[in-house]
Amino acid sequence: MPVPAPLVTPLVTRVRAAYARIEAVDRPEVWIGLRPQSDLEAEARSLEARLAAGEQLPLAGRLLAVKGNIDVAGLPTTAGCPSYAYEPSADAPVVARLRAAGALVIGTTNLDQFATGLVGTRSPYGAVRSAHDPSRISGGSSSGSAVAVALGIADLALGTDTAGSGRVPAAFNGIVGLKPTRGLVPTQGVVPACASLDCVTVFARTLPEAEQALALMANPVPQPVPARVPGPWRIAVPSTAQLGELDPGWAEAYESAAARLQAAGAVLRAIDLTPFTQAAAMLYEGAFVAERYTAVGAFIDGAPDAPGLDPTVVGIITAARDIPAHRLFADQAELAALRAAATDALGDADALLLPTAPGHPTLAEVDAHRSPSSQLRSNRGDPIAANARLGRFTNSTNLFDQCAVAAPAGEVAGLPFGVMLIGPAHTDERLTRIATLLTPPSRIAVVGAHLTGQPLNPQLLSLGARLIRTTTTAPVYRLHALRTDPPKPGLERIGEGGSAIEAELWELPAEGLGRLIAVLPAPMTLGRVELTDGTAVPGFLCEPYALDGAADITSHGGWRAYLGR
Structure with a gap:
């Protein structure tokens, strides 16, 4: 008797779509270790059974990518260096907590070796390229994690951030990066870069998704959030002159982001950025870099010719070996003074708004050791100088014990532009609330149970949505009556031979779209829906498996x- 084929469930369909996407994008440099597809499909079926039994799994079926310096049981932890690899006996706590909530780990991702760098090119597994422009860097060190999310393979990804590694890649790839307060998220099971500064970070395509993951990863907050006097958000904004050299168009994009916050009711205040930029320079130029030698220096000294060691990373870490102890104490005293000056400069501001990075270099600019252009030679031609430039605004955050949110803020010359909100420790949630003001309202097309007067329309209304107009789709779709409760249709794009379908266009706050996605029931999925006027907006489509046997009601x-037939 033939063995019946395994059941294809919605979660299995999502797993298969991810592996198909991996093949389609052809970005092998993103990954260090990929789990077998069959393993994830088996886990997905197990999750379906647990959900059917009534278990609450808030991340059920979300695909998770994990930076290669964070332990995942069953995959080697390499930290970007194959000769350093070891087999962890258990998941790191952050991975275990997300798995317990239903996340499916798809694999481990590439990084700047030993998390040393902001470029994403310092790896024997290959330079990770931008998701939007393969000629440009992805940003590092959490390069593979950010690109896996930006390319639509993973829903969530874990990175780490010592000097900006959980924020710069988010900016370059048009996604969200949350760098929590130090200690809020456990770092056990993470290969340290600078153990006293390291943070585990999360990447997602929307703020609500990132917030949800961070909340599930976090330890109990040991102290209350600093009190805040009621009133509009107070945002510290330096002058563009204080930001230094930026890529063309980036100053204007930054000013536009500040203007959006002001238009949303925030009060902008001028700030002197000097203590922040001075502290940022100390992270690599001062004695604090010696902690990187403490982390992996003995390994490098014991195997200086080990296969796969990146020479730039080796140079940075071994140079730190000879820094005298007295210099560290002097730098600690200087940092304390700069921290006090930065705190005074912020005053009672809720957040500091900055570009996440000064610019987005190409792979060639980072790789070049010499350049005929003095600008490139000083800022990008030297790979170490290029890295220092990228950390101008991020390096000081952990030194000052602050938290940060990196969020998309538009485009410049067709590429993502991102800004960063920085605040005092334990104001993580406050920063994400402010960051929602940076994103313009989202629009969504609905054709079924979310239409005005239909059973699921209250979901839209509860999120602050408003109806823009009633319209139709382009004539490239078919509509099917699904066997669901409540009844709803499934919209299928077929191209030639399709018909126009009645639709409503709604506008809702940017965070509302992410919350709507989080409660979207199977077999519905979010995709691009083409309207009759030629525009395309997010809208509800249907997983193909659910259309089998569904009545065609296109006519x-x-x-x-x-319904009124």
Whole structure:
């Protein structure tokens, strides 16, 4: 008797779509270790059974990518160096907590070796390229994690951040990066870069998704959030002159982001950025870099010719070996003074708004050791100088014991532009609330149970959505009546031979779209829906498996017409 084929469930469909996406994008440099697809499909079926039994799994079926310096049981932890690899006996706590919530780990991702760098090119596994422009760097060190999310392979990804590694890649790839307060998220099971400064970070495509993951990873907060006097958000904004040299168009994009916050009701205040930039320079130029030698220096000294060691990383770490102890104490005293000056400069501001990075270099600019251009030679031609430039605004955050949110803030010359909100320790949630003001409202097309007067329309209204207009889709779709409770249709794009379907266009706050996605029931999925005027907006489509046996109701022209037949 033939063995029946395994059941194809919605979560299995999501797993298969991710592996198909991996093949389609052809970015092998993103990954260090990928788990077998069959293992994830088996885990997905197990999750379906647990959900059916009534278990609460808030991340059920979300695909998780994990930076290669964080332990994942069953995959080697390499920290970007194959000769350093070891087999962890258990997941790091951050991985275990997300798995317990239903996340499926798809694999470990590439990084700047030993998390030393902000470029994403210092790895024997290959230079990770931008998700939007393969000629440009992805940013590091959490390069593979950010690109896996930006390319739509993973829903969530873990990175680490000592000097900006959980923020610069987010900015370059148009996604969200949350760098929590130090100690909020456990770092056990993480190969340290600078153990006293390291943070585990999370990447996602929306703020609500990132917030949800961070909340599930976090330890109990040991102290209350600093008190805040009621009133509009107070945002510290330095002058563009104090930001130094930026890529063309980036100053204007930064000013536009500040203007959006002001238009949303925030109060902007001038700030002297000097203590922040001076402290940022100390992270690599001062004695604090000696902690990187403490982390992996003995390994490098014991195997200086080990296969796969990156020479730039080796140079940075071994140079730190000879820094005298007295210099560290002097730098600690200087840092304390700069921290006090930065605290005074911030005053009672809720957040400091900065570009996440000064610019987005190409792979060639980072790789070049010499350049005929003095600008490139000073800022980008030297790979170490290029890295220092990228950390101008991020390096000081952990030194000052602050938290940060990196969020998309538009585009410059067709590439993502990102800004960063920095605040005092334990104001993580406050920063994400402010960051929602940076993103313009989202629009969504609905064709079924979310239409005005239909059973799921209250979901839209509860998120602050408003109806823009009633319209139709482009004539490239078919509509099917699904066997669901409540009844709803499934919209299928077929191209030639399709029909126009009645639709409503709604506008909702940016964070509302992420919350709507989080409660979206199977077999619905979010995709691009083309409207009759030629524009394309997010909208509800249907997983193909659910269309088998569903009645074709396209001839009615829409869901309401079908119900009123």
